[in-house]
Amino acid sequence: MTDLLNKNILLGVSGGIAAYKAAELCRLLIKQGASVRVVMSPAAEEFIRPLTFHALTGHAVYVELFDAEASNAMDHIELARWADLLLIAPATADTLAKLAQGYADNLLLTIALATESQIALAPAMNQQMYQKQATQDNLKTLASRSLLLWGPDEGEQACGESGPGRMLEPGHLLQKVLALFKPGRLQGLNVMITAGPTREAIDPVRYISNRSSGKMGYALAEAAINAGAKVTLVSGPVCLPVPGSAQLLTCQSADDMLQQVLSHINGIDIFIASAAVADYRPQQQAADKIKKSADEMTLKLVRNPDVLATVSSLEQRPFCVGFAAETADLETHARIKLQQKRLDVIAANWVHEKHSGFDVDENALSVFWAQGERQLERQSKTVIAAQLVDIIADLFHSASH
Ligand code: PMT
Numbered sequence: 001m002t003d004l005l006n007k008n009i010l011l012g013v014s015g016g017i018a019a020y021k022a023a024e025l026c027r028l029l030i031k032q033g034a035s036v037r038v039v040m041s042p043a044a045e046e047f048i049r050p051l052t053f054h055a056l057t058g059h060a061v062y063v064e065l066f067d068a069e070a071s072n073a074m075d076h077i078e079l080a081r082w083a084d085l086l087l088i089a090p091a092t093a094d095t096l097a098k099l100a101q102g103y104a105d106n107l108l109l110t111i112a113l114a115t116e117s118q119i120a121l122a123p124a125m126n127q128q129m130y131q132k133q134a135t136q137d138n139l140k141t142l143a144s145r146s147l148l149l150w151g152p153d154e155g156e157q158a159c160g161e162s163g164p165g166r167m168l169e170p171g172h173l174l175q176k177v178l179a180l181f182k183p184g185r186l187q188g189l190n191v192m193i194t195a196g197p198t199r200e201a202i203d204p205v206r207y208i209s210n211r212s213s214g215k216m217g218y219a220l221a222e223a224a225i226n227a228g229a230k231v232t233l234v235s236g237p238v239c240l241p242v243p244g245s246a247q248l249l250t251c252q253s254a255d256d257m258l259q260q261v262l263s264h265i266n267g268i269d270i271f272i273a274s275a276a277v278a279d280y281r282p283q284q285q286a287a288d289k290i291k292k293s294a295d296e297m298t299l300k301l302v303r304n305p306d307v308l309a310t311v312s313s314l315e316q317r318p319f320c321v322g323f324a325a326e327t328a329d330l331e332t333h334a335r336i337k338l339q340q341k342r343l344d345v346i347a348a349n350w351v352h353e354k355h356s357g358f359d360v361d362e363n364a365l366s367v368f369w370a371q372g373e374r375q376l377e378r379q380s381k382t383v384i385a386a387q388l389v390d391i392i393a394d395l396f397h398s399a400s401h
Contacts, residue, residue: 002032002033003032003033003178003181003182004029004032004033004034004177004178004181005033005034006033006035007033007034007035007084007085007181008034008035008037008082008083008084008085009029009034009035009036009037009083009084009085009087009177010036010037010038010039010079010082010083010085010086010087010111010115011025011026011029011036011037011038011039011053011087011089012038012039012040012041012086012087012088012089012091012108012111012112013038013039013040013041013044013048013053013088013089013090013108014040014041014043014044014088014090014091014092014094014095014108015041015042015043015044015045015046015047015092015094016044016047016090016092016124016125016167017047017124017158018089018090018124018158018166018167019044019047019048019090020047020048021089021090021167021169021170022038022048022053022089022090022170023048023052023053023056024170025087025089025170025173025174026038026053026056026057027056028170028171028174029174029177030056030057032174032177032178034177036056036057036059037057037059037061037062037079037082037083038050038053038057038059038061038062039061039062039063039079039107039108039111040053040061040062040063040108041063041095041106041107041108041109042063042064042106043092043094044063045063050063062076062079062107063107064107065106065107065110076107076110076111076114077114079111080111080114080115080116080117081115081116083111083115083117084117084118084181085117085118085119085120085177085180085181086111086112086115086117086118086119086120087119087120087121087122087173087177088108088112088119088120088121088122089120089121089122089124089150089167089168089173090122090123090124090125090167091121091122091123091124092123092124092125093123093125093129093130093132093135093138095108095109096121096123096135096138096139096142097134097135097138099112099121099138099142099147100137100138100141100142118148118180119147119148120147120148120149120150120176120177120180121142121147121148121149121150122150122151122152122167122168122173123139123149123151123152123165123167124151124152124165124166124167125152125165126157126159126161126165127157127161127162127163127164127165128161128163129165130152130163130164130165131163131164131165148176148180150168150172150173150176151166151167151168151172151173152164152165152166152167152168153166153167153168153169153172154166154241169380169382171379171380171382171383172380172382172383174383175223175226175382175383175386176226178226178386179226179227182227183228184226184227184228184229185227185228185389185390185393185397186224186227186228186229186270186389186393186396187227187228187229188228189228189229189230189269189270189396190229190230190232190267190268190269190270191224191229191230191231191232191268191269191270191271191272192231192232192233192234192261192264192265192268192270192271192272192318193217193220193221193224193231193232193233193234193271193272193273193274194217194234194235194257194261194272194273194274194275194277194307194308195212195214195216195217195218195220195221195233195234195235195236195238195274195275196212196213196214196217196235196236196237196238196275196276197209197210197211197212197214197236197237197238197275197276197278198236198251198252198253198254198256198257198275198276198277198278198304199236199237199252199253199278200253200254200278200280200281200282200304201252201253201281201282201285202282202285202286202290202299203285203286203287203288203289203290204286204287204288204289205289206289206290208278208280208281208282208301209278210276210278210358211276211358211359212236212238212275212276212358212359213238213240213358213359214235214236214238214240215240215359215360215361215381216274216323216363216381216385217233217235217272217274217275218233218235218238218240218242218243219381219382219384219385220272220274220385220388220389221233221243221246222243222244222246222382222385223382223385223386223388223389224270224272224389225243225244225245225246226386226389227389227390227393229270230245230247231243231245231246231247232246232247232249232264232268233246233247233248233249234249234251234257234260234261234264234275235248235249235250235251235275236250236251236252236257236275236276237250237252249264253278253281253304254277254278254281254304254305254307255281255304255305257275257277257307258305258307258310261307261310261311262310262311265311265314265318266316268318269318269319269396270318270319270321270392270396271308271311271312271318271319271320271321272321272392273307273308273311273320273321273322273323274323274347275307276325276358277304277306277307277308278304279303279304280301280302280303280304281301281302281304282299282300282301282302283300283301283302284300306341308320308322308341308343309340309341309342312341312342312343313342319344319392319395319396319399319400320341320342320343320344320345321343321344321345321346321347321392322337322338322341322343322345322346322347323346323347323348323349324337324346324347324348324349325348325349325351325357325358326348326349326350326351327350327351327352330348330350330366331348331366331368331373333348334346334348334366334368335368338368338369338370344369344395344396344399345367345368345369345391345392345395346367346368346369347365347366347367347388348365348366348367348368349363349364349365349366350364355378356378361380361381362378362379362380362381362384363378363379363381363384364376364377364378364379364384365384365388367388367391369395374391376388
């Protein structure tokens with residue numbers, strides 16, 4: 001792939017445990033056609049050897065401010081001018097603080113001060129350090145100077161703690177770089193995405209729901225934003241940060257979701273239904289908590305409205321993309337849904353496997369439309385969402401011409 005052909009990326013590596021992931025990021029950038037040079041802070045050398053980056057890029061790695069050998073290749077001012085993007089990954093708390101203050105006591109900081117090109121930072125540190133007011137103030141200062149902040153992620157950390165501060169995965173950072181350089185394929189378009197589960201109330205404290213985490217839908221929202229779209233995210237109850245500029249509309253039940261969708265559907269160009277909407281709801285919703293008395297209890301369920309089918313049968317319908325969650329005969333069921341719900345595209349996933357579908361970070365998709373299909377191999381939902389958005393952009397543009 002050559003999406004980054006002719007792009008010069010200076011990868012800055014500062015001294016944190018996530019430095020080892022910078023090697024994979026370096027490989028991914030080169031695979032996309034980018035020219036990559038690496039500059040390391042002296043502390044980064046404690047975590048990963050310059051030789052690793054030398055082997056990956058085929059070029060000298062810059063560490064010391066006054067390094068005669070590296071200077072013969074390019075000095076720091078030349079490097080600062082050469083870069084189309086300076087991406088510092090990982091960016092430690094110390095490096096962020098020094099950048100915010102304008103320090104230039106190592107080569108990486110000197111280049112950051114000297115460059116006129118875009119700087120992107122992928123923060124990585126212990127969650128307490130990340131949440132400290134000092135770090136938050138530094139991040140605010142850097143953002144106010146138009147440096148891009150990519151991440152951090154939340155989750156388990158190398159120190160054994162859990163929380164915000166993990167560096168974004170290399171594949172995720174690659175998507176950010178691609179989005180930065182690629183002209184948005186959905187520029188100027190309005191995209192609505194449904195995500196997460198619905199909850200169908202039995203009484204004030206109980207409900208019927210499913211295992212959807214919202215990860216697939218939120219990744220799609222981010223990918224559509226990266227592709228230049230204005231995104232409306234209609235979300236059931238999940239615990240995820242709202243992606244970038246998305247407008248969030250929350251809902252609980254399928255009925256709520258339908259109301260939110262229909263009241264904001266005017267002007268939507270592309271509708272993507274990744275939510276796991278409950279097909280049925282209890283016929284009666286008890287006003288008070290149901291007391292246990294009898295040994296058995298029967299719940300009568302009634303059909304919920306189909307949000308996607310309702311949108312696809314509107315007179316002024318957007319381009320409609322559905323999902324199909326299957327445990328058998330994936331293609332047959334997906335193609336039936338494609339036809340019956342009058343969709344333009346359907347993305348089908350297996351949901352009985354451990355590593356794809358509901359509530360995991362990865363997915364694999366079989367994408368079907370009337371005249372074709374594409375298989376997207378298992379990978380992170382971030383990456384697969386970007387690939388699906390690319391396919392949707394292709395099909396949308398060819399349908400509207
Ligand atoms: O949220 P995650 O944990 O990341 O998991 C992602 C996912 C597995 C939920 C997602 O990839 C997925 O498959 N979403 C669709 C789940 C689903 O409800 O599939 P379905 O085959 O039952 O429905 C077909 C389509 O109709 C879907 O686009 C669904 O959103 C839509 N639908 C279904 C019923 C209904 N009442 N209204 C709808 O809009």
